[in-house]
Amino acid sequence: MDITIATNGKSNTASVSDAILLEPSATKEKNSSSGSDTPLGDVSASVVDAEVVESKPKIKRSRSGANNKAKNFYLDIDAGAKRVKCRLNGKYKSFPSEMKEMKGDVPLRNDGCFSCGKKSYVVGRAIDRVNGELIVGSQNKKLSHLNLWVLGAITHYRKQMKDCTSSRRRKSQPAKINLYLRVVTLSSPQRKELDKMLKQISNFTWEDTDFEVTVKSCEFIDEGEGAAVAITRLYGNEIFHLIDLGGGTCSHSTYEWDGDELSTVAKTPVSGAGMTSIINKIFKALTRTDRGAIQAENSDIQEALELSRKKEDDSWEVPMRINGEMQNISSEVLGALSEWVGNNYALLKQFDYISQKLSRGESVYCSGGGFAVKIIADWILKYLSADIPGAKIQVLDEPQHVNLTGLKWLDIVEGGQDV
Numbered sequence: 001m002d003i004t005i006a007t008n009g010k011s012n013t014a015s016v017s018d019a020i021l022l023e024p025s026a027t028k029e030k031n032s033s034s035g036s037d038t039p040l041g042d043v044s045a046s047v048v049d050a051e052v053v054e055s056k057p058k059i060k061r062s063r064s065g066a067n068n069k070a071k072n073f074y075l076d077i078d079a080g081a082k083r084v085k086c087r088l089n090g091k092y093k094s095f096p097s098e099m100k101e102m103k104g105d106v107p108l109r110n111d112g113c114f115s116c117g118k119k120s121y122v123v124g125r126a127i128d129r130v131n132g133e134l135i136v137g138s139q140n141k142k143l144s145h146l147n148l149w150v151l152g153a154i155t156h157y158r159k160q161m162k163d164c165t166s167s168r169r170r171k172s173q174p175a176k177i178n179l180y181l182r183v184v185t186l187s188s189p190q191r192k193e194l195d196k197m198l199k200q201i202s203n204f205t206w207e208d209t210d211f212e213v214t215v216k217s218c219e220f221i222d223e224g225e226g227a228a229v230a231i232t233r234l235y236g237n238e239i240f241h242l243i244d245l246g247g248g249t250c251s252h253s254t255y256e257w258d259g260d261e262l263s264t265v266a267k268t269p270v271s272g273a274g275m276t277s278i279i280n281k282i283f284k285a286l287t288r289t290d291r292g293a294i295q296a297e298n299s300d301i302q303e304a305l306e307l308s309r310k311k312e313d314d315s316w317e318v319p320m321r322i323n324g325e326m327q328n329i330s331s332e333v334l335g336a337l338s339e340w341v342g343n344n345y346a347l348l349k350q351f352d353y354i355s356q357k358l359s360r361g362e363s364v365y366c367s368g369g370g371f372a373v374k375i376i377a378d379w380i381l382k383y384l385s386a387d388i389p390g391a392k393i394q395v396l397d398e399p400q401h402v403n404l405t406g407l408k409w410l411d412i413v414e415g416g417q418d419v
């Protein structure tokens with residue numbers, strides 16, 4: 001038997017078993033957890049905004065006997081070597097892949113602070129406020145500490161966390177979260193272990209409130225898929241290539257899109273060829289020239305790179321403050337880039353392969369935080385398309401975010417509705 005459900009002015013048909021899932025209380029709770037800024041909450045299931053025309057009779061429960069209701073948290077997370085990118089109920093954030101494990105209380109009103117068991121953690125920018133053991137994503141900790149990156153990500157969303165605490169019926173009992181995870185990962189062989197680790201996420205404390213987490217689902221998504229899906233929607237190529245220049249890795253993937261299904265034809269990551277290696281080479285170049293820049297830290301170089309711009313005469317400016325004076329380190333940056341490719345055989349081969357594909361007229365798109373640095377993006381694009389007239393290569397909009405923000409297109413595909 002089929003019944004009719006009105007959804008946002010549209011009309012859907014659902015089976016009886018669907019109708020049972022659409023118990024009014026469940027519908028109401030889903031609606032309350034998906035605010036106006038929570039598109040994923042809106043689209044994750046066709047039941048979200050549903051108004052049941054025909055349903056089971058309500059079962060009345062006494063208020064005093066009711067337990068706290070769980071809020072639905074849909075979290076997409078890409079814990080990269082340099083930055084954690086995340087999306088909770090459709091809202092995007094990112095923060096450095098750095099945490100400190102400490103004893104004692106964490107600071108209040110700071111993003112990414114929580115306690116778990118006897119230990120306390122500060123994840124992201126707030127680490128500068130506390131003393132403790134430093135753990136950074138780049139030292140192979142991006143996967144082994146995934147459960148902590150997940151809790152660190154959730155506790156960056158103060159509004160959602162507060163909603164969860166304030167909507168509790170029984171204030172003496174923990175706030176409850178139903179967690180639906182989508183994890184972006186390159187290391188597929190470790191999926192089973194990761195799944196086990198993530199399903200163990202249970203209790204933690206945030207701003208003196210206890211939270212109880214139930215991991216409802218955990219899906220793994222291939223790194224680059226978010227950007228690739230975005231490309232299919234924006235440009236609709238049948239076959240295309242994607243370069244992702246991240247903090248630790250530079251990877252090249254080839255995708256095929258038949259208008260319906262996206263398939264990964266090839267993927268070659270060159271680990272150790274990411275931004276960290278470029279920055280180390282710039283650092284070395286700076287110590288070779290007599291600028292007194294030896295006191296500069298990698299984070300200073302990173303900041304200078306983020307400020308890079310093309311001047312009116314088409315030369316580059318990469319401004320860095322050195323001993324009270326602003327200096328342009330563009331020549332060191334350009335030299336370091338040629339060393340970065342020239343000294344790395346795997347990268348050299350990868351770039352040759354991509355140029356070959358450009359010669360055949362295939363399209364290449366660029367993503368990852370490295371391409372957000374204008375001088376680096378410009379240098380790589382020129383290198384890859386040298387002597388190839390009309391080469392089809394471009395940097396995607398917001399290249400530092402697109403791998404994760406592009407996942408919104410998967411919501412549409414799966415939910416069958418527009419955000």
Ligand SMILES: Nc1ncnc2c1ncn2[C@@H]1O[C@H](COP(=O)(O)OP(=O)(O)OP(=O)(O)O)[C@@H](O)[C@H]1O
Pocket residue numbers: 079080081082083084097245246247248249250274275276302305306368369370371372373400
């Ligand atoms: N907005 C920005 N402007 C300029 N550079 C940026 C920006 N965002 C990120 N970067 C650069 O990109 C790097 C991080 O890129 P990304 O977040 O893609 O790496 P990751 O995913 O952490 O690393 P990996 O993919 O290797 O695990 C940073 O080290 C920084 O140098």
Ligand SMILES: [Mg+2]
Pocket residue numbers: 080081246247368
């Ligand atoms: Mg990455």
